[in-house]
Amino acid sequence: MRVDLALTTLHRSPSPNHYTGGNWKCNGTVAQIKSMVDVLNAAGPFSANSEVVIAGPAIHLAAMKKTLRPDIAVCAEDVGFKKGYGAMTGEMSAEMLVDSGIKWTLTGHSERRVGFGFPGETSEVVGIKTKNAVDAGMSVMACIGEMLADRQNGTTMKVCAEQLEAIKKALKTEDWKKVVIAYEPVWAIGTGVTATPKQAQETHADIRKWLAQNISPAVAAETRILYGGSATAANCNELYACNDINGFLVGGASLKAEFVSIINSTK
Ligand code: PEP
Numbered sequence: 534m535r536v537d538l539a540l541t542t543l544h545r546s547p548s549p550n551h552y553t554g555g556n557w558k559c560n561g562t563v564a565q566i567k568s569m570v571d572v573l574n575a576a577g578p579f580s581a582n583s584e585v586v587i588a589g590p591a592i593h594l595a596a597m598k599k600t601l602r603p604d605i606a607v608c609a610e611d612v613g614f615k616k617g618y619g620a621m622t623g624e625m626s627a628e629m630l631v632d633s634g635i636k637w638t639l640t641g642h643s644e645r646r647v648g649f650g651f652p653g654e655t656s657e658v659v660g661i662k663t664k665n666a667v668d669a670g671m672s673v674m675a676c677i678g679e680m681l682a683d684r685q686n687g688t689t690m691k692v693c694a695e696q697l698e699a700i701k702k703a704l705k706t707e708d709w710k711k712v713v714i715a716y717e718p719v720w721a722i723g724t725g726v727t728a729t730p731k732q733a734q735e736t737h738a739d740i741r742k743w744l745a746q747n748i749s750p751a752v753a754a755e756t757r758i759l760y761g762g763s764a765t766a767a768n769c770n771e772l773y774a775c776n777d778i779n780g781f782l783v784g785g786a787s788l789k790a791e792f793v794s795i796i797n798s799t800k
Contacts, residue, residue, distance in 0.1 A: 551580060551773075552713060552757050552780030553796045554674050555587035555787030556610065556639065566593045567600070569788060574602045576793045584780075585796055586674070587787065588639050591625055598634050608637035608674065611645060612666045614658060627669030638666050641676045641696065643719045656696045660703035663712065667704065672711045674759070674782060675700055677740075681720035689718075690739045697743055709744075709752045713759060715782040716740055721762025723784055730775050733760045737777035766794035773798045 561569065566589070579585060588608035589597045598607045613626035630638065641659035654662075659675070666673045677696040679689040693716070704712070716736055721728050728736075737758045745753035760772050761782035772778055783795055 550757075550779065551583045551798075552759060553583065553585050553792075554608070554639075554713075554715065554759060554761075554780070554782040555585075555792060556642070556761075556782060556784045557587065557589045557593075557788060558610065558644070558784060559590055560788060561590060561593060563593070563596070566596065570597065570600045572790050573605060573793070574600075576796075579604065580797050580799065583796060586637050588637070588674070594630075594635055595633055606637050607635055608639060609635055610639050610642065612638040612640060612662050612671070612673075614662055614665070616665050616668070627666045627671050630666075631669050631671060636670070637672050637674065638662075639674050639676060639715075640666065641700075643676060643678055643717060643722055646676075647680070647719065656699035657702075659696070660699035660701075663700050664703035664708070667708045667711045672713070674713045674715050676715040676717050676761070676782070678717040678719050678722075678762070684718065684720065689736055690743070693736065693740060694743055697740070697747070701747060706748060706752065709748055709756060713757045713779075714740060715759040715761045717761035717782060723763070725763050727763040727765070727768050727772075728760070730771050733772055734775035734777055737775065741777050764795060766791035769795045769798040 586606040586608045588610045594607055594609060609630050613624040615621050615624060617626055617628050640663045646653045663673050663675050677693050679692040683689055683692045718728050740758055741753045744756055757779035758777055759780045759782045760778050764781045764783050765786045769781060781795055783792060786792055786795060
């Protein structure tokens with residue numbers, strides 16, 4: 534298949550075509566979550582075609598769901614490795630999230646893959662969790678991305694392809710409708726160092742090409758690919774101007790009022 538030719542049609546905009554994810558990580562007292570919700574609820578209408586999804590700490594999900602404006606979806610930061618209910622101490626299964634009205638989850642965030650003092654999740658685990666979520670009716674922001682050494686060695690796409698391959702192995706082609714890819718170079722997460730628009734666009738285009746070659750041109754055209762890694766109000770418009778960037782996954786700045794400017798960034 535001449536995928537390069539097919540790629541000329543890949544920029545049909547997925548709909549809604551501007552996606553902003555927030556990731557509050559392990560942040561927020563009850564009072565701080567309430568004040569962030571108040572800021573977002575008071576922010577006025579978002580741009581047309583905008584989809585906003587915020588991942589919050591497990592303990593705050595129900596309160597977020599109850600108090601956030603209805604045009605912001607609430608997202609778990611992780612989902613169970615096992616399905617259903619039962620003897621799985623500490624797990625939060627996809628079915629349990631859906632039962633509580635939570636329809637989105639992150640999978641494979643680098644802080645879970647690389648770990649923070651505990652052995653991290655393998656790509657295979659990320660694939661299984663992604664499939665569990667989709668099977669339960671959830672949508673997923675599946676995170677991928679390379680470490681600094683990978684970028685320096687020129688193996689960025691090799692690493693991303695290995696992470697995508699494990700998700701592909703777990704999913705059926707139709708499941709990709711429920712998946713948004715968050716490309717998050719690990720060296721840019723929480724560091725204040727943002728990928729340049731050129732670096733981000735090149736990798737996003739490579740990811741789209743991988744989807745076309747390995748899943749289908751239609752999936753490549755329709756899958757939203759988000760950029761994550763020190764995205765801010767100051768750099769979001771320049772990044773969002775890139776053809777293959779369909780929005781953002783935002784950590785630190787999603788806890789600040791500037792998140793609204795990122796939601797309202799325009800091409
Ligand atoms: C993230 O945690 O997914 C992230 C992108 O964080 P930050 O925006 O703080 O780099």
